[in-house]
Amino acid sequence: MGEVEIVESGSLDTLTMGWESYGKRTRIMMFGAxxxxxxxxxxxxxxxxxxxxVSVFYRPRQERSELENHGIDHANASFQFVDVAMADLGRWMQPLIGQGWSRGEVEIVAASNASFETEKWTCFHHPAMIPPSEIPxxxxxxxxxxxAFVTHPGPILDDASESAMDAIVSSMMSEITPVEDEKPEDVAEQPVEVEEIVAEPETEPIPLSEEDVPPVVEQKEESPLEAELRQVISLLLAGGQEMGDIMEHPQFVEVSERASAAGVDVWGMFVRLSDG
Structure with missing residues (x-):
């Protein structure tokens, strides 16, 4: 699982600068209780x-009255903004979607005391917290x-170096308390019965023709693009999107175009996941 590092002061822009070069990323708002x-x-x-x-939390202060005018009780709401790799979005949201969280779209607008361009955010919200269309x-x-809370991928044992593995094994062995061998009690010798071995008749194997031998099906390894497409479809389905809405969703359209150009069977994957 992930490891969370706490950075005392940082923003999504500064902490993720240059990360796009390692893969496509996205930003979401988490509107919870x-x-x-x-x-x-x-x-x-x-x-x-x-x-x-990377995620940061925001606690409203000067704009509280404006939030109340939009139907948000700041005392009961939690605002979290997350920057996550596109390929990890499904992994990040799947546990919460299983708890009833839903997906929507909100516009973050400048409050009366601020000035910045309106930002459109994908918003996942707690079932008891329904966000308005605009949040000042x-x-x-x-x-x-x-x-800021920076989540790093957790350690994978298979990738541990030999020295690290030796240290782990040494630590485990040091915790094992040696147990003295117990001496068996004297047992009176019992006569050993020898079973008579009866030779079984040999059976000749029945030869199979090539037609009778089933073909070996090789498992095709999923490409990163196929994995990304699967994550997007699964996430939208889990969020309650209808099939028609998914096909028109910008996130699906963008990844499906790239997948189709690479020869991926987009429609086949879409049907398999929607039927499942």
């Missing part, structure tokens, strides 16, 4: 992602500087 804030802080420890992710904030989520 205040009671879930501790769990959301440690959410990275519960998922197995392949690339680092005093800072842009991308540039707000706060305590």
């Amino acid at each position: 205040r009671a879930d804030r501790h769990a959301l802080r440690n959410h990275g420890r519960t998922v197995a992602i392949e690339d680092s992710a 904030l005093s800072e842009s989520p991308s540039s707000m500087t706060r305590k």
